[in-house]
Amino acid sequence: MAELKVEHLEVRYGDLVGVADISLAVADGQVVALLGSNGAGKTTTLNAIAGLAQVARGRIEWRGETISGEPAYAIVSKGLALSPEGWRLFVGQTVEQNLRLGATALADRSRIEALFDRVYTLFPRLAERRRQSAGTLSGGERQMLALGRALMSEPRLLMLDEPSLGLAPAVVEQLYDTLKELHRQGLTLLLAEQSIPLALGIADYAYVLQTGRIALEGPAAELERNEQVQEIYLGMSAVNSV
Numbered sequence: 328m329a330e331l332k333v334e335h336l337e338v339r340y341g342d343l344v345g346v347a348d349i350s351l352a353v354a355d356g357q358v359v360a361l362l363g364s365n366g367a368g369k370t371t372t373l374n375a376i377a378g379l380a381q382v383a384r385g386r387i388e389w390r391g392e393t394i395s396g397e398p399a400y401a402i403v404s405k406g407l408a409l410s411p412e413g414w415r416l417f418v419g420q421t422v423e424q425n426l427r428l429g430a431t432a433l434a435d436r437s438r439i440e441a442l443f444d445r446v447y448t449l450f451p452r453l454a455e456r457r458r459q460s461a462g463t464l465s466g467g468e469r470q471m472l473a474l475g476r477a478l479m480s481e482p483r484l485l486m487l488d489e490p491s492l493g494l495a496p497a498v499v500e501q502l503y504d505t506l507k508e509l510h511r512q513g514l515t516l517l518l519a520e521q522s523i524p525l526a527l528g529i530a531d532y533a534y535v536l537q538t539g540r541i542a543l544e545g546p547a548a549e550l551e552r553n554e555q556v557q558e559i560y561l562g563m564s565a566v567n568s569v
């Protein structure tokens with residue numbers, strides 16, 4: 328059974344359409360990728376799932392329950408966490424304070440110390456810099472912090488919005504190793520990426536978005552061989568499905 332189901336999602340920004348019609352499913356333990364070029368609707372889709380963008384039409388279901396329309400904190404407390412595009416850190420606050428904010432919706436407060444341990448084990452650099460303000464961190468470290476903050480709510484589904492953006496290749500490689508480790512530990516991942524090889528290298532299944540709709544979807548191994556993926560990126564292909 329799908330843990331997360333998005334059905335005919337439409338999100339509007341005033342008169343503008345953010346996404347027009349997105350349907351997708353994520354099963355327990357899967358890694359699912361959302362691919363698409365600039366403006367395709369990846370961030371809007373993740374924000375709608377996280378309760379940060381208002382759903383105009385359609386429905387979002389989490390483990391059999393409709394969550395569209397619920398506030399962001401309620402969605403986090405149900406086990407969905409987002410590591411957002413551009414990190415959205417509190418740069419004047421310390422690493423530790425930023426991480427603690429990630430645990431705001433955590434029902435079982437006694438879990439906090441164990442969650443700090445988990446994040447600091449995963450990212451020793453954050454442990455070394457725990458008393459440093461987030462504004463002093465490098466790009467790679469900020470991405471670690473955004474990811475760590477999402478993990479502080481002890482999610483079952485972790486959503487990541489373009490975690491590789493602006494990072495050096497070696498840092499990206501490390502980050503993806505961490506994502507693979509988190510997946511091995513049982514976390515379900517929904518990942519928005521512009522980089523096709525990165526996303527398909529980790530995903531089980533992928534959706535390719537184009538101007539707010541699903542243009543193509545399939546198992547990652549199949550999409551890797553599908554030339555249409557590249558064409559959609561370059562805006563050369565009509566909407567199609569496999």
Ligand SMILES: Nc1ncnc2c1ncn2[C@@H]1O[C@H](COP(=O)(O)OP(=O)(O)OP(=O)(O)O)[C@@H](O)[C@H]1O
Nearest residue numbers: 340343344345363364365366367368369370371372
């Ligand atoms: N706050 C906003 N106000 C108005 N329009 C917006 C807003 N955010 C996004 N949009 C529009 O919604 C559409 C989808 O944007 P979105 O940011 O979801 O794309 P994306 O796939 O995440 O792109 P990128 O790869 O550049 O991050 C675009 O046409 C964009 O211009």
Ligand SMILES: [Mg+2]
Nearest residue numbers: 369370371412
């Ligand atoms: Mg985006």
